[in-house]
Amino acid sequence: MADAKSDTTRAENQKPGWRTVLRSLGQAKTAYMLLFGFAAGLPYALVLGTLYAWLSDSGEIDLETMGVFSLIGLAYAFKFLWSPALDRVDIPGLRRLGKRKQWIVTAQMIIGVALVSLSFIAPSNETIALFSLLAGLAAFASATQDVVIDAWRVDVADEVATIDILSTVYQMGYRIAALVGGALALFMAERTDWPTVYLTMGGIMLLVGISGLWAPDTDASATLDADDHDLADPHGLRVTGQIVPRVRAWALAAVGVLWGWALVTVGIFMVRSLTSNPDARPDSVEFISNMGPLIVIATVVVPALIAAWLVRVQRGGQHVIPATFDGSEPTTQTGKTMSPYAATSSMDRAMDHLYRALVLPLTDLVGRLGWAIIIVIALVLTYRITDAIWGTFAYPFYLGELEYTKDEVAVASKFFGVGALILGLAVGGYMLTAIGRMLTLTLGAFLAAITNLLYADLAIGGVRVQAVSDTIGFTRLVSALGGDERLATLMMAIAGENIAVGIAGAAFVAYLSSIVSRGYSAVQYALLSSLTLLVGTLGRGALGQMIEERGYFDVFILTTLIGMFAVVLCIIEWVRQARSGRAQNAPPPDPEAAPAE
Structure with missing residues (x-):
């Protein structure tokens, strides 16, 4: 009887039409997806659009200096460069909130504080450095938030709150935020002033961050157990059939160097643009046109080829840990001979962690x-x-x-x-x-x-x-x-x-x-x-x-x-x-x- 009832419920959930949509909209996950979509769209509109209207109204910032603010948009274009850290690194003291929620709430609070702080600074030639720093911080936190919200959407989707419905609701929230951060912000500025606008919007982001504390998330305790169940091999990379550590180390080094080069290249460009004199500032459009393809090749194309090779050799049984060895026994306390593939040092465990964060997402996809x-x-x-x-x-x-x-x-x-x-x-x-x-x-x-x-x-x-x-x-x-x-x-x-x-x-x-x-x-x-x-x-x-x-x-x-x-x-x-x-x-x-x- 229970199985029959379960089958009936599953069949109803899979029926197309408005009944399924309404059932999905009644879920807490869907409501938070709308809220998170709004939180993703609001800082984007305020930092990359409305902020220029404030700078123009100030009458003290020239167009060339405003052009430097376009560099803030690079945080969104290259957000994938720090996405591995968001997938694997926990924020001290906040891990219990959830794998994704710890980053979502933190990013939203940073955005809110940055927007509120902007409201206390009048843009001028004397304050433009601090002004741009706060705007850049808001953009970086916003891009980080986008990465984690996208991951949260995938993680929490189920048969009722489906990935299709969550994706649609997310975009609705995003578009509503674009209207609030654009047209409504301009309307408010006309009747009050810009500091009031950004103080209000910052307050909204802080409220969203606080509300996010009650959002559903992946099971934090399950994540803790999965990470800590085997201190010798917490990532399952040193067991029979896995790529041997030496080959993994070379693959990790190659991908790490390429991603590191991309991060340094983008970082140097932004520092030069924000600190050099106006005549020596590099052209952002030229940088994206010339270096953009190289960064894509270095961070996507070449790593994908490396991942494809790793998949090929593993499936072919080459460069893999043989069945006679198992890295899950790192010591000889029980009288067993220690495997040559065991993680015996903190360096070995760090390599496994980095490999799982940077290379395994690519090998999984390929x-x-x-x-x-x-x-x-x-x-x-x-x-x-x-x-x-x-x-x-x-x-x-x-x-x-x-x-x-x-x-x-x-x-x-x-x-x-x-x-x-x-x-x-x-x-x-x-x-x-x-x-x-x-x-x-x-x-x-x-x-x-x-x-x-x-x-x-x-x-x-x-x-x-x-x-x-x-x-x-x-x-x-x-x-x-x-x-x-x-x-x-x-x-x-x-x-x-x-x-x-x-x-x-x-x-x-x-x-x-x-x-x-x-x-x-x-x-x-x-x-x-x-x-x-x-x-x-x-x-x-x-x-x-x-x-x-x-x-x-x-x-x-x-x-x-x-x-x-x-x-x-x-x-x-x-x-x-x-x-x-x-x-x-x-x-x-x-x-x-x-x-x-």
């Missing part, structure tokens, strides 16, 4: 996906490239090319556009539940690509978009509210694109969350999501040049075609998953649930 890793990376690189590249040129297109006013753009993009985006996320979340992840991912890619044609039409007069707006009565509605047909045309195009981007965004985050392992979710998700951000940045220079030479119409046709390439990759990945027999809505694998073979 080992599970095999050659399909190429398809996955290609999909990650192309899926969001159309809107990632286009976003930089949106305002020049609206204000310069189409000659809309700032008020019109604010109404169409910030208010109406955000509403359309949230609607798209809601539709995407329902589609994930009703028709499945891969079909939603593929349709999202197609819609995100094809809606670029709406802007292509605007670039040559907007006749077709206006005709649709007139036909469905949207033009009359906008006119009744005080607008005109030109504003209705812009709002129609933005609505179409944002709904499509919302659907695609919900599907893409759910897809990324589904292919990472729970044990290594922080590193794996940070790597994949950072690739998406970096590629969009690298392509903007070429796109800007094309706009200058060919105009916006040709650019929108090109971005549509690029988006179609992503559609093809989605179909290939869909077929691959179907052939592998992977359940689309199954929770991500947990490599720590069973010992390695």
